[in-house]
Amino acid sequence: MNKLMTSPRRLAQRLLSPLRKPKADAWLEALPAFAVPAAAIEVLPDPSAFRRALLQQIAQATRRIVIVTLYLQDDEGGREVLDALYAAKARHPALQISVFVDWHRAQRGLIGKQKSEGNAGMYREYARRLGPGVAIYGVPVQNRELFGVLHLKGFVIDDAVLYSGASLNDVYLERHGRYRLDRYHLLQHRGLADAMADFVQRSFVESDAVRRLNVPDVPATRTLQAPIREFRQALQQARYDVASDVAGPADVTVTPLLGFGRSDNQLNDTLLALLRSTRERVILLTPYFNLPRPVRIVLGQLLRRGCTIDIMVGDKTSNDFYIPPGQPFKTIGLLPYLYENNLRRFARAHRRQIDSGQLNIHLWRDGDNSYHLKGLFVDDDMAVLTGNNLNPRAWALDLENGLLLRDPARLLHARHQAEWVALKRHATRLSDHLALESPRHYPAEVRKQLKRLNRTRLDRLVNRLL
Template identity: 70%
Template sequence: MNARNLLMPRRLPLRLLPLGRFMRPKREALQAFAVHADGIRVLDDPIAFRRTLLELIAQATRRIVIVALYLQDDDAGREVLDALYAARRNHPSLEVEIYVDWHRARRGLIGKDASEGNAALYRQYATRFGDDVPIYGVPVQNRELFGVLHLKGFVIDEDVLYSGASINDVYLARHGRYRLDRYHLIRHGGLADSMAAFVHDHLRDNEAVRRVDQRPLPATRDLQHAIRHLRRQLQHARYQVPREPLPEGAVAVTPLLGFGRSDNQLNDTLLSLLRDARQRVILFTPYFNLPRPVRAVLGNLLRRGCVIDIMVGDKTANDFYIPPQEPFRKIGLLPYLYESNLRRFARAHRTHIARGQLNLWLWRDGDNSYHLKGLLIDDEIAVLTGNNLNPRAWALDLENGLLLRDPSCLLTARHEAEWAALRSHAARLDDYHALDNPRRYPAEVRRLLRRLSRVRLDRLLNRLL
């Protein structure tokens, strides 16, 4: 997002206006792949994620389809590109494709000097090594502010390596710092085929999707008609999933797509799963800015007596946090905005917190950052997703997720181990007073928050961020 748009966005499309009343979504029968529990691994940390990714690339013989928000021009990005080109040289019949967000690929980092973005790196590699590793830019919306490609999942032969992480130094734990996410490896040819087929059917040959490793690049305004057509197509798109019986020792895995405010399969399924929770919900989100329907369902669950754990990152573990000793930029307001949201939520539910029914966890580990997303419900349900569970993901970005239904609780011990490891760097809030009072925020942050609140732009920002 351009920081200049942070305080005073100009013309806004109708899709960003207040959402009004939400109707209860219709339940739909979800088909699933039957995946043997032994074919599902939970990876421990970003180092294991990086190692597994590089190993899978080196061993690939059939296909590699990588979909990520971005592949960064840094050491990790170049390491992955080197591995992809090496795999292609070792196996000339190997099909390799990379899909990244169109807007993100063509700009520099927020707060840095203007540049050609990551696309310049992609062209350098194509010039040096050939065009056997095509990199496509996907423009989900006309402007990055209004939505991006947020699909997740790397398909490598018969494996799906699924994480909310993109590809850069901090996500892959290069140079001593990391951005923590969740990491799962699922081996199932049918699931891999389905996820690769979706990309091929809906993105690869679409007129709006262009290679960003070649010149000339069209201007985004010249693609507006094609982008509108792509959006209409994506609003009705689905992964192709068979109706497979669930044998003993297997877990039902359903890939879900989410795009737009209406007929959004991922959103509707998440709400349905939460409504049906019986005893326990664990929710991960990196930016505490829950969509209104999610907040409403959580309130209902608390009234029913369900135990809810929500883990978020401390404001200092936010991607955009700026330490007080560094020059402040407007983008640095965001961690304080999210913390203010969390403080209001904790205050509204202070009774549930006091009796241990609502547990709010703040994750912090040095100067590392937090990027977890997803759900664990009643020991039988897990949702792996890149969806941040915020209004932007709910209505603007192109999202996906994997729903794991495990009636025999074959994966429960693995999820409990993941949850225990995450809590080792997290502290439970005793009450809302444990969070900083906005009156103690830095002076520039207080000034901007007052300005936003005065003209009610804080509510609009919560829909965009």
């Protein structure tokens, strides 16, 4: 009887599920977009090229610089960027410079280090020494960092958009011989740049929750509870203001997408529609193998339809939370092992498709460097540039964005193919789940902590939050 009573509701939920939205192609076609000449889109090959392009664009700026990133760190790389920003302001006093970082991340020290005032201390020291010409704002997406951060990406410099999932510090900028690999694209288009800068002005600068960090008196988070609540509500309705350009034969259409919250999330809905629209092949990049359930379901549907799927993920030793044996263990060091366990289960469940070559899982590793790539390639004519890690946290908690590139003439195909080939130089195809290290061989402290998590089922909660 209970099943009969709840059947209509369960049927409605299935019909309304984002996984069952019909006509994925129509969804994508309805999205407005900027027509960007393919010649104005450049794929940068590595972190050094990203660093050079960033500093060059800052040096050339005359009107505006809008930098949005998770953090601008107090190290040589971060100081190099701040030095460049203040130098640009000195050359052009009318230049408007705004930097937006996560409110919570900016005001704490590194995980596992002693308590400090964080990167905000550096921001205030620069302002005292060089003046207020560079405005640095903290963006509190949630009341606590654990429940969501500013994960929006994209640097707008005059009419250029430099887009990457990278933050700004030594390792992201490849200083001192180590790097954290991401993806890097430079798009020259005034309309796109205006849309991304205008969104920041409307949604961030005009919010009472977003406050300057490089000033003497920074309010405590507890005093901002009501503004933060209003800010979250506004973000759930926010969108980029996108034109409906008509693309010419030499153009690629680019749609900036915003993602925040579990429902009515434009970025999530578009990612699912894009995956469902696949005709032949998907390439998925993620740094932490912890796919949201809707993505896992759609990938299973694609495999049953006969599509080929390539997934590239970092080897656990290439994870930025990995702690090498011999170094003092911290709880955060469990994460790479949790992600490897997720990958093992996924590979075991799809071993037949791995054997046939329909599913290819590539493990990236290059010495002691780390892997931070994310994004999608669908068939040969659509791609997503994003900072979204394609994990449950990005899906529901963090403020994310992305750029959808539709390229029916395949003008960018050679560039994307070259990017994929370069990535595979440091990757090994996983032959089966047994090729991954057995949990029995994990360090003793890792085995102990994982057993405790499994016993209390806290591993599920950790997978949802991190």
